[in-house]
Amino acid sequence: xxxxxxxxxxxxxxxxxxxxxxxxxxxxxxxxxxxxxxxxxxxxxxxxxxxxxxxxxxxxxxxxxxxxxxxxxxxxxxxxxxxxxxxxxxxxxxxxxxxxxxxxxxxxxxxxxxxxxxxxxxxxxxxxxxxxxxxxxxxxxxxxxxxxxxxxxxxxxxxxxxxxxxxxxxxxxxxxxxxxxxxxxxxxxxxxxxxxxxxxxxxxxxxxxxxxxxxxxxxxxxxxxxxxxxxxxxxxxxxxxxxxxxxxxxxxxxxxxxxxxxxxxxxxxxxxxxxxxxxxxxxxxxxxxxxxxxxxxxxxxxxxxxxxxxxxxxxxxxx
Numbered sequence: 001x002x003x004x005x006x007x008x009x010x011x012x013x014x015x016x017x018x019x020x021x022x023x024x025x026x027x028x029x030x031x032x033x034x035x036x037x038x039x040x041x042x043x044x045x046x047x048x049x050x051x052x053x054x055x056x057x058x059x060x061x062x063x064x065x066x067x068x069x070x071x072x073x074x075x076x077x078x079x080x081x082x083x084x085x086x087x088x089x090x091x092x093x094x095x096x097x098x099x100x101x102x103x104x105x106x107x108x109x110x111x112x113x114x115x116x117x118x119x120x121x122x123x124x125x126x127x128x129x130x131x132x133x134x135x136x137x138x139x140x141x142x143x144x145x146x147x148x149x150x151x152x153x154x155x156x157x158x159x160x161x162x163x164x165x166x167x168x169x170x171x172x173x174x175x176x177x178x179x180x181x182x183x184x185x186x187x188x189x190x191x192x193x194x195x196x197x198x199x200x201x202x203x204x205x206x207x208x209x210x211x212x213x214x215x216x217x218x219x220x221x222x223x224x225x226x227x228x229x230x231x232x233x234x235x236x237x238x239x240x241x242x243x244x245x246x247x248x249x250x251x252x253x254x255x256x257x258x259x260x261x262x263x264x265x266x267x268x269x270x271x272x273x274x275x276x277x278x279x280x281x282x283x284x285x286x287x288x289x290x291x292x293x294x295x296x297x298x299x300x301x302x303x304x305x306x307x308x309x310x311x312x313x314x315x316x317x318x319x
Contacts, residue, residue, distance in 0.1 A: 017249035020242045021258040029265020031235040032104040032111075033273050035096055038227040041220040043213035044096035047228065049206040052088060054232035056203045059196040062241065070193050079185050080194065081201040087178025088202030093209065094171035102164025105278045108266025109148045109286035110168040115256065115293050116141040117176035125180065134296050141292030147285030191244040199236070260293045 038047050063070060072080070099107055116138050122128040130138070148165075186194060247255060263286055270276040 013249050017246045020246045021250065021255060024239055024243055024246070025258055025261045026265055027234050027239050028259075029108065029262045030269050031231060032099065032108045032266045033269045034227040034230050034235070035099045036104040036107075036270075036274060038220075038224050038231070039096055039100040041218070041224040042228070043210070043216040044100055045093055045206065046210040046213050046217065047096055047231075048089075048092040049203065049210040050228055051232045051236060052092075052199055052203040052206060054228070055236040056196075056200045058233065058237040059192070059199055059240070062237070063192055063196045066192060067190060070189070072189070072193070072197055076185060076188065077201075079181070080197045081205075083178055083181040083185070084198035084200070084202035085205050086174050086181060088199060089205045089209070091171050091174040091178065092206075094167045094174060098164040098167035098171060100164070101160040101167065103161070103270060103276045103278075104274060105267045105270035105276045106148070106161065106165055106282070107168050108263040108270065109278075109282060109289070110145070110165060111172060111266070112260065112263050112286060112289035112293065113141065113145050113169070113172045114175050114179075115296060116145075116289075117172055118179050119296070121176050121180055137292040137294075137296035140295065141289050144285045144288030144290075144292060147288065148282050191247070192241065195240050195244070257294065260290045263290070 035047070042050070095107065119128075119130070119134060119138055123130060182194065182198075243255070267278055267283070267286065271278065
């Protein structure tokens with residue numbers, strides 16, 4: 001369990017949080033590889049259901065241990081269910097199916113698009129105003145996305161690679177919508193509570209969808225089972241729990257920069273474990289997208305640093 005000692009020095013807490021974010025990057029970056037291996041034996045939506053059924057049990061037990069008095073208002077069931085459907089059911093139906101068609105490396109590179117899509121939706125639906133750096137970063141990110149999606153060596157619209165890449169775009173769109181939907185309720189409950197109930201609702205909606213794949217159900221190997229356990233326990237349950245903990249200590253801008261490293265781990269793992277080949281122009285596209293995310297967060301990082309300078313006490317340090 002994560003230490004909760006409030007007497008721990010601030011520097012030590014931040015050091016732990018940074019190490020946790022590095023661990024999360026490794027875990028989430030490797031998830032693309034595990035899904036790619038698992039979907040060879042388990043249908044995509046069935047895989048999502050089994051994964052989040054296990055995750056729901058773990059998260060619910062964790063919630064009852066950490067916050068046994070937590071109760072959800074009946075009026076919040078629908079918002080939580082909708083967010084769970086969009087951010088988990090829809091997202092993983094898209095992503096798992098995508099990874100049955102395209103490479104894990106392609107999928108991980110395209111996953112960089114989420115922050116840019118979230119910004120675009122925030123502008124469209126919430127009339128948010130973009131700063132100059134956000135506009136430049138979003139435009140640069142779109143160029144990188146074009147290179148990553150279309151330069152896979154097979155530009156046919158009927159090719160599995162192209163279809164898989166477009167499904168990954170659908171997954172990123174789902175996650176961007178999910179982040180906006182979660183804003184409306186994130187201040188009413190703890191992050192662990194919200195993630196737990198969203199996962200439970202998503203698992204319920206995944207069950208009937210998985211039943212459509214019953215003709216493809218078959219016993220799967222210990223290797224596939226190991227991937228399911230890794231995805232459910234480490235990527236979903238433990239990964240979300242650790243990420244919530246890190247967010248309490250590190251600014252969201254810092255965690256976003258860490259998460260931009262996830263596709264790099266995905267590409268490296270895809271090459272080393274699956275023997276996938278990524279074209280140089282795709283690496284260029286992925287690098288451009290990551291650069292775009294850094295550009296978008298540059299202004300926020302500067303503002304955070306400036307605020308810390310203004311508010312810091314004499315003899316204090318900024319970490």
